[in-house]
Amino acid sequence: MKLFKFPYLVQQEILHNFEYKNLFLISFVSKNMKKLIRSSQIERFKSTNSIVYDSNEQLVCIPFKNTLDRILQVSDRFNHYVYFKNSYFPLDVAGKIIYFRICDISRCLVAFCHPWETAIQSIHNYFLDLFGSSVEYRWRTWNQPEFFIPQLQNLSALSISCGVKLVNLKKVQDYLSSSSPVFKRVDLRTRYLTFQNHYGLFYSLIYGDQHTTEELFPPESNLYQAESIGVTQRELATPAVLRHFQGRQAFIKCDMCKDQDLIEFVNRWKSGEAFQKLEYLTIGVCFNEISQNQILNAIGAKYIDAAKRPPRHTLPKVHIKFHGANPNTPKILSHAYVVRESDNRVASVLIQGRIFKFGVWNKTEQEFLKMV
Structure with a gap:
């Protein structure tokens, strides 16, 4: 290939101007080409935020602010395969032969896999070998007839919508x-048609099943041990995250949130009983407003002088979406803050x-007040 006739720096610059889908495509040319891509694009790959496997779209992509950089499309439809049969060609993907064609519209590779779950392990291993472990690999799945999450090496983020089926929540756990x-x-996003009875149990109006959040995700669940968590439960409030979360950053959206749940959360943090690693928590409630004065009084909030400007709290996100x-x-x-008893650490509220x-x-607290 003529590319290898150029000096290394020229090769590097040429490849740097390739789109990701084209780098993926030419990586199959030879072992030397794949090796060149890995070595020359190492800094570029390190700056790549994430590679997303979207099980609904059957797509592998890199998300950007206003677009997706499609690297690979997967098709499991036999009628498509038959229609484009003469366009498919075999490639060795991490030891598995998979048939590909080039899409006329997007110009990215389209792989035929039926079902695609049988090939995702090989596809992921190939990406892992090409892009390396510095890239964040994410699996995204929304409500599907066949709910599927694979065990993939170096998979570090999940984005899951479970739909109305409780069986899917159990699969997640x-x-x-x-x-x-x-x-x-x-x-984690759930969309239940539910109501809450006076015992604090949740019923599925579709299946008649009865569960508490602790039964679905017990305190020892790895859900609560993730470094960062985003929970959206539109039809039911879920205080379980406020009780069991052990990570650093939590982003919660729910329909209803009791004041007592927030009071209990802050007091447990103040006592040092829980949330030792917590850095940031935000809760957005859809229907009821949060009782500001009642909660601040109950948690024993302290206040910075109203005439002074309080310090601005912000820190790097554990997870950047795109x-x-x-x-x-x-x-x-x-202006409101609380102090943890065990180490005198401050949290803005x-x-x-x-x-x-x-x-x-x-x-x-002393260091915090010096910032005012």
């Missing part, structure tokens, strides 16, 4: 319990309408 190490980020996204947590600017924010400072 079974998967998390068998995964090691714990995930860097877990996004390339170009804000790398820092949303700011907390509040902000309550605005239906929003609750809690940001922990790596400073004692």
